[in-house]
Amino acid sequence: xxxxxxxxxxxxxxxxGVVWVAExxxxxxxxxxxxxxxxxxxxxxxxxxxELGRIDEEEADRREDELLERLIEAxxxxxxxx
Amino acid sequence: MxxxxxxxxxxxxxxxxxxxxxYDAPVTTVADDGxxxxxxxxxxxxxxxxxxxxAHARVLEQVVEAQTVLPMQFGMCMPDEPTVRHDLLVAxxxxxxxxxxxxxxxxxxxxxVVYREDDALxxxxxxxxxxxxxxxRLASIPADAAHFKQAEFGQEVAAELERMGSRDxxxxxxxxxxxxxxxxxxxxxxxxxxxxxxxxVRREARTRFDEAVGAIAxxxxxxxxxxxxxxxxxxxxxxxxxGDPAWA
Amino acid sequence: xxxxxxxxxxxxxxxxxxSSLADVVEVILDKGLVIDIYVRVSLxxxxxxxxxxxxxxxxxxxxxxxxxxxxxxxxxxxxxxGLPELMGDITESGAKGKTSGALEGVKDKxxxxxxxxxxxxxxxEKRPPKRRPSSSSTRKRSSSSSSRTRKxxxx
Numbered sequence: 437x438x439x440x441x442x443x444x445x446x447x448x449x450x451x452x453g454v455v456w457v458a459e460x461x462x463x464x465x466x467x468x469x470x471x472x473x474x475x476x477x478x479x480x481x482x483x484x485x486x487e488l489g490r491i492d493e494e495e496a497d498r499r500e501d502e503l504l505e506r507l508i509e510a511x512x513x514x515x516x517x518x
Numbered sequence: 519m520x521x522x523x524x525x526x527x528x529x530x531x532x533x534x535x536x537x538x539x540x541y542d543a544p545v546t547t548v549a550d551d552g553x554x555x556x557x558x559x560x561x562x563x564x565x566x567x568x569x570x571x572x573a574h575a576r577v578l579e580q581v582v583e584a585q586t587v588l589p590m591q592f593g594m595c596m597p598d599e600p601t602v603r604h605d606l607l608v609a610x611x612x613x614x615x616x617x618x619x620x621x622x623x624x625x626x627x628x629x630x631v632v633y634r635e636d637d638a639l640x641x642x643x644x645x646x647x648x649x650x651x652x653x654x655r656l657a658s659i660p661a662d663a664a665h666f667k668q669a670e671f672g673q674e675v676a677a678e679l680e681r682m683g684s685r686d687x688x689x690x691x692x693x694x695x696x697x698x699x700x701x702x703x704x705x706x707x708x709x710x711x712x713x714x715x716x717x718x719v720r721r722e723a724r725t726r727f728d729e730a731v732g733a734i735a736x737x738x739x740x741x742x743x744x745x746x747x748x749x750x751x752x753x754x755x756x757x758x759x760x761g762d763p764a765w766a
Numbered sequence: 767x768x769x770x771x772x773x774x775x776x777x778x779x780x781x782x783x784x785s786s787l788a789d790v791v792e793v794i795l796d797k798g799l800v801i802d803i804y805v806r807v808s809l810x811x812x813x814x815x816x817x818x819x820x821x822x823x824x825x826x827x828x829x830x831x832x833x834x835x836x837x838x839x840x841x842x843x844x845x846x847x848g849l850p851e852l853m854g855d856i857t858e859s860g861a862k863g864k865t866s867g868a869l870e871g872v873k874d875k876x877x878x879x880x881x882x883x884x885x886x887x888x889x890x891e892k893r894p895p896k897r898r899p900s901s902s903s904t905r906k907r908s909s910s911s912s913s914r915t916r917k918x919x920x921x
Contacts, residue, residue: 456776477707479788500568500787508566509794526799563806568787568796575790589798593807606801627782628789639836653836665830668837675836704792725917732814747789753797754877 470510522560523594524577525587525730540573548599550607578751587752625749631713642678687712697727702723702754716754
């Protein structure tokens with residue numbers, strides 16, 4: 437089940453609740469960023485954008501460099517925050 | 519100086535003139551008793567920028583045009599020639615020899631088929647008049663009331679898309695499989711990806727395979743795009759563990 | 767597009783295209799021969815962008831996006847998809863046999879979601895699918911590792 441529905445059905449912890457949710461959202465976002473499949477998908481999209489002329493070479497290269505950096509980091513054994 | 523290793527071939531390999539690899543360094547060989555490793559000098563640990571990754575692939579693709587080469591994973595960096603000789607060629611001689619024999623006369627060709635989002639969704643509606651009517655009904659419901667129904671509708675669309683993709687992917691694979699020695703399925707990264715398969719094909723069967731891929735591209739042209747790569751070294755058909763080949 | 771094709775008299779021949787970075791990354795970083803102790807790849811040292819806290823909620827958000835994508839499709843007013851009908855060897859009964867199960871399922875779901883209705887559903891049985899469906903099979907999605915298929919030697 438999705439993250440939001442999991443949070444909503446969990447027992448409420450009124451005082452810490454907001455902070456806890458924020459942490460969960462952040463952790464999930466980090467996992468998503470360092471997931472090799474997401475990175476691969478993003479690389480495919482950069483290539484498509486390049487081919488269709490949606491972005492220029494410089495922007496495409498910049499995005500690819502960033503994605504490669506994340507990919508190498510991810511391949512070292514999960515995300516650095518995991 | 520450390521050596522970046524690209525792959526392993528038979529020692530009688532003929533390299534293209536002026537072949538360059540990472541950092542524009544010349545590609546040379548380190549040979550041992552009938553086997554050769556393709557190497558070039560490189561810094562301690564190569565960076566994984568576009569230039570380095572593409573250089574690694576390009577070296578392999580240039581060599582595979584004419585002869586069999588077992589590709590190394592990117593980033594294999596060995597300190598010197600004796601290490602390459604002993605820790606790669608000698609240590610793994612039986613397996614390397616077996617792979618070179620089994621893969622002799624073959625290349626890898628990769629076929630990826632991806633639906634175009636709008637065209638595929640139109641096809642889903644075309645195949646499913648009930649979904650089309652659901653869409654019409656949803657359009658007439660006020661947005662705030664429709665939220666939950668929209669999610670259910672989306673779920674139905676996703677399911678039908680999955681069914682359609684599965685059928686199409688299977689049909690495409692069925693058309694190409696008889697023309698290869700082996701195939702290896704890769705990851706499908708979204709519901710719109712319907713095929714991502716590496717095919718091991720005999721060199722002399724390449725034209726026939728090209729034609730089959732052409733027919734597929736034409737037949738699926740209205741809903742999707744075919745990406746056809748090769749000739750590649752047999753990335754998906756090598757490993758250093760002894761085991762049965764994917765083809766007998 | 768990256769693929770190049772030539773139109774020969776009878777056939778549409780596809781020539782393989784050079785690999786893009788995305789294609790290369792997919793094969794050289796986790797396929798090929800490897801001796802673990804000698805794998806050395808250094809980081810480029812790029813300043814990574816700060817986290818954008820947008821997340822994908824697996825179930826509801828994904829389905830909403832499908833619904834949204836379908837809702838904004840540009841269709842012809844007569845409710846057809848606007849795609850030309852293919853002439854081909856589609857056997858209507860074969861197609862009907864294979865797809866009617868799926869259509870039935872959707873029809874029931876539609877009644878669940880919207881309550882009541884319809885006599886207008888009779889028309890769906892007459893519409894042939896555009897492509898000859900092959901036999902159904904299960905496929906693994908991205909969570910599976912790649913698998914090799916054993917087959918007998920090519921004749």
